[in-house]
Amino acid sequence: MPINWNSQMSKKSTTRFLTSTLLLTSFFLSFSASANSNVWEGTPFLSFSLADQTGKIRTNQEFSGKWLVVYFYPKDKTPGCTIEAQNFTDDYAKYQALGVEIVGVSYDDIAAHKDFAETYELPFTLLADTEAQLSKAMKVDRLLPWPHASRQTFLVNPQGIIVQHFKKVKPKEHSAELLKSIRRHQENKS
Missing domain, CATH: 3.40.30.10 (Glutaredoxin)
Known part of the structure; x- marks a missing residue:
């Protein structure tokens, strides 16, 4: 039987859940982007x-x-x-x-x-x-x-x-x- 989110969670709980999910996603995306920008710094330049x-x-x-x-x-x-x-x-x-x-x-x-x-x-x-x-x-x-x-x-x-x-x-x-x-x-x- 499918879960009916409206019956399982109140609107306030649903809003809190979505807000938390968005904040966590935003945090991980920004962390990933900033970590990625320095991936080369401190490493030897590759041979060519x-x-x-x-x-x-x-x-x-x-x-x-x-x-x-x-x-x-x-x-x-x-x-x-x-x-x-x-x-x-x-x-x-x-x-x-x-x-x-x-x-x-x-x-x-x-x-x-x-x-x-x-x-x-x-x-x-x-x-x-x-x-x-x-x-x-x-x-x-x-x-x-x-x-x-x-x-x-x-x-x-x-x-x-x-x-x-x-x-x-x-x-x-x-x-x-x-x-x-x-x-x-x-x-x-x-």
């Missing part, structure tokens, strides 16, 4: 071996002992990606003064990266993650509306440890935000 815009194979070992910005982006020459790359280019001397290398990663191939770098005179490395191996390993891969790397950035210290993960990136503001963060981390020697 990918071709850059010149066809040269680049590995994470060659950046050992340096501060490193690894930024993932959806596609060469699209509006947001171009703005982000141009801002990194405009601020490149500031990154160099702080001893920071910049590496961009997308699913685009070597030829597309070469064209993008030459068109906008990008002074930093672009890696062709055409098989999405690094993007999948770093959990930045997206399938919709087309397969691409989502716009996320990892700040890696000279020991190869991720000290900050930027999961939500605004192309226009990101370089300035990143420079502030790098200075803060370098002052704290993280």
Whole structure:
């Protein structure tokens, strides 16, 4: 025989039960979201071996002992990606003064990266993650509306440890935000 909730519980009890359930659900969802946002911080950046815009194979070992910005982006020459790359280019001397290398990663191939770098005179490395191996390993891969790397950035210290993960990136503001963060981390020697 099915339970008739109206006969088993008063309206006041039902309201209390639903309110408690909603509060608990809300608590667990917010805890899960905040715990998830720091999943990479404090862990070593994953090993990679990918071709850059010149066809040269680049590995994470060659950046050992340096501060490193690894930024993932959806596609060469699209509006947001171009703005982000141009801002990194405009601020490149500031990154160099702080001893920071910049590496961009997308699913685009070597030829597309070469064209993008030459068109906008990008002074930093672009890696062709055409098989999405690094993007999948770093959990930045997206399938919709087309397969691409989502716009996320990892700040890696000279020991190869991720000290900050930027999961939500605004192309226009990101370089300035990143420079502030790098200075803060370098002052704290993280």
